[in-house]
Amino acid sequence: MLATTLFTAAVAGLFGSAAAIGITPHEQFSSSAGVLGCKIDTNRVAYWPMAVDCNNICVKVTHRQSGRSLNLLRIDQSGGAYDISYDAWNYLVSGRSTTESPQTGGAVDMDIQNVPADNCRSLIRTSNGGLPIAAANGFNFFYSCFSQPASWVARHYQLVNIMDQTCHCGWDEVCTFTGTGGANQPTCPHTLGSSGKKMPDTVFNIQYGTGVRYPAPGLSACPGA
Template sequence: MFSVAAITLSLAALASAAPTAGQWASTSVSVTPHDKFSSSVGVLGCHIDTNRVAYFPYFPSCDSPCIEVSNGERSVYLLHIDQSGGAFDISYDAWNYLQNGQSALENPTIGGGIPASWKRVEADKCAHLIKTDTGKLPLSAANSMGFYAGCGPESWIGQNAELRNIQNSACTLGHDEVCTLDLSVSNQPSCPHQLGIQTELKDRPVKNIDYGTRVESTAV
């Protein structure tokens, strides 16, 4: 359950972290590889392309989760769904592609930061990275309400995200079902099964590509 106070705090945090005009313009950074999927706002890895995620030091935007990162002639679109402690991390496979033009499953490389530029772009440029039947960004019904409600119903997140009864971003617990939310009735989503149920979910594995290898492992 979330409270009005929690939503107020979330709104304040989102407002302070909202993208400025400069964040919509191209900015030069050093991007580093990240080989373990996570999402601080509860995006479900089993319904997105986890090889195309940005882990940037900014809180994910309510207006567009889509970032374009470029290194010379190569560029990738990434879902910005996690806040790092300060690094400009991106999925290992995306970093590998910017480095050598190939997937980490084909020709894995190792290394640290590479020079790149990034800019936030329109959300529809990342539509192919979202794998739900509805095309909506999948959020954990039990654990994403601060972000979802804090963004507000008129934001891109409010209009284009859905709540699913999966407990964690690695999709190992819960039921893969869409929930509904009617704030005039309750401040909790309503799901076919109990909200936040801890049933083991075995058929929605989230895969990482382990750093420096062609090996895929299951996220936990």
């Protein structure tokens, strides 16, 4: 059928309008942009094949049959699939959370659409409401957005001195970056990227098919701690 109508008109102008895509469940939290899982709702994340950008970080996903929808943070790049957090997929498919009724299955047709990033502010848990980014390991993504001053991320971010996206090592402290006077890295109360002490588990995954929560894997020991 003409390559499924040219892949649904190039996925409806790359999500400017709703496009139907097969959506699959994703068990383990990750973020190629260096977004910190301990400061967002990791049960409401989208993992798309394209790179994370500085504006379109919020997507609306709608289950075609039921009409149920969720806004999700798009903060990771997948290997090719259109994945969403297992709990989000479970709710859209069944209307219930994974703790109530864990579902199994593969790709389910859903409509996806970019929506204003402010629509996902309720999923962010920082003191200033900005996207929480690892000051050291997320700096490349942050700086690409900082270089676009009008972008949403450049105007709404919080740099944090935590090493890893699952928040096992570092310091839970806010860093600053001005980009002036030749500055090329953030300034933090402790040394940028220092491991600090091992932090308690604050990021949890939900096991596919069982609904059991378990600590997200990460650094088993903090270097130099």
